[in-house]
Amino acid sequence: MFIGIRVGGLVKMFKPYGPHLLCLLALHQVLCQDVDKQQIEGPLENKAFSVQEGLPSVPYLYKFTFEPPTVSLRLTGETDGIIQIRPDGVLYLNGSLDWETKKVHTLEIEGLNANGERVKGPFTVLIEVKDINDNPPQFDQQQYFGVVRQNSRPGKIFMYVTASDRDDPSTPHAQLSYSLRQHFPNPYHVMLFQINNVTGAISTTPAGAQYLDPTIVNVFILVVDVYDMAGQSVNAFNSHVDVNVTVLENLWKSPPPVKIKENSTEPHPISISRVQWNYPGVTYHILSEEMSPIKPPFMIDRNGTIYVTQPLDREQKDSYSLSIIVKDDDGDLQLSRAVTLNVTVEDINDNPPVCGKRLTKFEVQENEIVGNLIGVFSATDADQENTLNSRLQYQIVDQTPQIPTENMFRIESGTGTINLFSNALNKQIASNYSLKVKVTDPVFQTLCDVQINVIDINDQIPIFEKSDYGSVILPEDKQVGTVIMEIQATDTDEPFTGSSRIVYAVKAGDPNNSFSIQTDRKTNRGYVIINKTLDFETTPVYDLVINATNPEPLVAGIQYNSSSLTYLKVIVTDVDEPPVFLQPVYTVDKHENVTVGTFITTAGAYDPEGAQVRYALKNNDRNWLQIDPLNGTIYTVAPLDRETESTYLARIVATEQTRASQSSTAQLILHLKDVNDNPPYLVKDYVFFCHPLQGNERAKLEVSDPDESPYVARFSYSLMGGTEILDNWNLSKPDGLHMYISPKNLNLEAKVYDIPICINDRGRPPMEGVVHLKVNLCQCVEERCFVEPEGPRLPTVGMAIGILVAVLVVIGVILGIVFYHLKRKKATQQKVATANAVSPSELKNLT
Template sequence: MLCTFRSTTKQEEYHSPDKVQWNEPGAHYSLTTKETLPRFPFSIDQEGNIYVTQPLDREEKDLYVFYAVAKDEYGNPLSYWLQIEVKVKDINDNPPSCPSTMTVFEVQENEALGKRIGIFTAYDLDEANTVHSVLRYKIVQQTPECPVDGLFLIEEYEGKVQLAKQSLKKQDAPQYNLTVEVSDRDFKTLCTIEINVIDINDQIPIFEKSDYGNLTFSEDTAVGSTILTIQATDADEPFTGSSKILYRITQGDKEGRLAIDTDPHTNAGYVTIKKPLDFETAPISRIVIHAENPEPLVPGVTYNASSFATFVLVVTDVNETPVFSQFVYQAEVREDVAVNTKVGNVTARDPEGLGIRYSLRDDTRGWLRIDPTTGEIFSKAPLDRETEHVYQVQVVATEVGGSSLSSTSLFHLTLKDVNDNAPRLARDYTGLFFCHPLRTPGSLVFEATDDDQQTLRGFHFSFSLGSESLQNDWEVYRINGSFARLSTKHTNFEERVYTVPIRINDQGWPPLEGTVNLPVTFCTCVEGSCFRPAGRREGIPTVGMAVGTLLTTLLVIGIILAVVFIRIKNNRSSDKVENAQASEVKPLRS
């Protein structure tokens, strides 16, 4: 159900725009909103009449959607809710508004009649594209009224401001203020337009002097140094595009060594060094400077000799270091190139034209040599990518004669890989074991690697047994490019260490092959771990050796004790004989 009614005022509240009605008497009516509103300006009585209870404002909300509900005397719904849409029609209740407190336009003092100065646009909050929002413009006051009133006009509906009577002169008035009346059918609003008159560029910059003489600087003068201050003046209005001065070098500096910055307050120009000076290429230069405005000159006015100035720049020589053609030189060769192969070349020049002698620095591996005259670099020892992928050295260029000044550059030699390394095991596999006795055939996984550069898809090794005599006991097969599996073919193995040779081929170009030994131990296990090694490690005695050593030690100790015991017994027997003989000898009497 759609209802349409216009915005209301206080006096128009409680107007009944429409009603709803249930087919049978006794229905109770109520309204419920579809959305949360700060206020709900409608009500319904028990006859089904819907009333506006508060003022409506289209600019606040132009459409209300709510529901009418019919219930019986017990509060039970008699039907589905009825959706009601109320559209608020606009009335002209908003006056026109100015776009801002002050609208500012600019116009040059030589503009022709009819020239558009700007477009003034006000706005109205009433509904767009209706008679309530159609605005009309009219200038009601011009300040000042010199040289005459009515210098400007504004189009009635578009708001375009134009010159009406004559061109403007800043000497008459630098600024005009226009009061514009903006109206709709019922309201009027006064707005203000400010029009600034811009000075025309009818004066050229004039140098205070046309020749600044000779300036002498050494070629090592620091970049950024100010070497000269110049000054020109302009009679146009200060601090405008007509009086601002830009300085431009028109002759004598094709290399762009100099730059000129302008002081925005004084129009002074500061000539600075933008790029290093060079005695060898430009020892003397006659510099011509043009002073000009960013604003174009008015027709009939042109720049002349007063807007040009000159000076002579004299550059003195300084002994400079040699200059390399590049800061970093790069070359690439295969790692297997023959000794004395040329791998690169560097060049340097001396600004003073002296000869250059080349040498190398930081050639830590002694791989390279350089021709001291030509700068050609050769290999002087075998190269190895696996040791240095990119070999870096410094190249020194020293001038021959003069002060023997020198400079350095970098030489980076990238070594391309060749297949010169046989495959090997990726790690130590001395800990491989099977529990003895072996109940079912088992297998072990191992990994191979290669010191050569991998392909984009990684290594691609092939694996095989290194001895045909082992084919009845073992088998090996490839899992992927790097991993393989070694498996037993039966369970009848002794409790000891078996050394299984594995042949690994890298399938490169040319292909390289290596044989590695996998030590596999068969041992008694306790809780899944090897109880004792089946073989003897270097420097570690076996159990038998330990027992033999212990028995030998005990035997030696027993022999020593027996010898000591016999010697003690013999000594005691000797003592008894001597005592018996002594007792039989009679003493002499006097």
């Protein structure tokens, strides 16, 4: 007798004794175990078992053992006609249990004597049914309908779909996952809707919030899938449903811009605009986008009407950007994105001109030429720029004193430019003049004060307090910007004027502008500063000649002399520096096929202190190069390959041969130029045709070449392998990187053919190679080669006879072909070239 147990969909047969019984017991522990993993047999007592639903039968669940006076067992309770017990005490199932029908079966078992009387028990037997994933999820509607407004906020839920699963909700079998497969139409080729995979909530994506427009598409059909097993298993069940979504117009829009005249005298508040939400029962709120402590002078009522609450002042603020949001009636939840109202405050002429300074001062030398510029007076107007409201006019209305004449100065009315209008300036008569300048706009006028000081003529030169400031010693690495010396000259002209102000400059001894001099405007003290990095090896000593001049020109007859000159010697001391490369980057182009030992370049570096320099290469990862450590010559020591690395980077290190051993680096960039050193090859060396052939078969073959253009511009192709290949196969329509292969002989047998093809890249020099294309003529299933199931198969008698007949037929065909070819060998050789192409043009392309 055999016992069958289903495992993973297969039924295993065992004899219930010997080693097969051990296998049965092991399978029993896998299929039917209680939580304590008890033995498969035992005395009468309370027991609990777990059984997977859907098993067709379980011939051995448990065996209850008993002793006299018990001679038989009786099983009662929720057996459902499936749970049975044999006379020998074996508890078994003669059918499948269903978790969805009953999750736990409660039974009683009793021991009976020979008279059928209970002598032991009753004992409780519980059989818990374990769920399997045998129910697909189901939507609660056959289709759904929803409505969404245009420009709805991304992620705002506008409807739900709901599905359920009859499997155990405490297991992944009933854990559902929703997904949106697609929607029709899809005019923008992006998903406009999205679904929460857990809740089934549907909302718009950011793209949907941007693109949904009922004037373009007003109805969408969404295909929604639901998977059990939380969507994480390839074995999950799924269902789908159509969701019809109607897009409605959005009334929530930004209102048009508003212009308001400043300083309005009308009664406030004044209605200026209105917004409207899609539904009633909401509240509107204004948020100012400006980070200002002043509350914006605007308000909005429950109807969405916007008011300005007070007169506006353009000079205080010329525009407002109001963000308007809508919330639910409780004012807690914001329903959508904000819309913006832009308010521009229009200008009126309500501001008088303002003097640029309380008192504007200019200077003029007493010998100034008539017509020369003295200065430009300026005023401002807070009204809007580049309008008539802020257009200013200037006029001198008073001059004090009015000597020697009353019109000593002139002001240009449109620009405020003040020029000398008389040559009668004399510091002894009047040392300064006070002008009243009237500044007007179309409505207002303002008087401003201008003072013009008549200054002494520049008839004194600066004189240095020292004619020689000696020397200063500096290391060559002294920081740029360091003050190395303070110098001082004096000028007895009128203080704080252009005649007495001193400008210092290095007149000689500094050809590279390594030093500069700054002047203190209050004290006329000069500060000599390092302007550029010093270099002992280039210039160890500077003999600086410094002069002092005035910004105002000297009067006629007065010249600068040696009193306005001083001397300063700067001695630069040496600091040990690392080697210096003649160039920071060495870029070289070489063909990849240069011979080993080819010269690449020579790196040049020197030590500023004159020490010997040795060279080395770093980051020479492929060890293609080597450098002479003494002279820096770089040459190849291995073959180069552009296809491996087209730009080879290495670092050149120069190290001074001193105790300090300081180093510097330069970059070597070696660009490898291509040569035609790689034959073409097939991107895919396998194709198939369905057998039997129909006559229209053709396969496209793609060719590639590691070399760069122009070598891959156009390939040539030819079949190899003799007449057997040429008679049965054809290459056609090559277009450089592609060609087509097709069978000529429609009676070819089903097998794999090895077809050699010669491909030439027509380079300089040309490279060609023979590639082997595998062509499988096979029986096809669903446009694919049929593959026999794995495993040994023994031929039947009929198959053996068929094989024998086929072998004899093949032998006969081969002998016939041999005799035929021997007879027509010469004629066949003359026609080979013509038979290789289907047309003269193709023959031409293949040569």
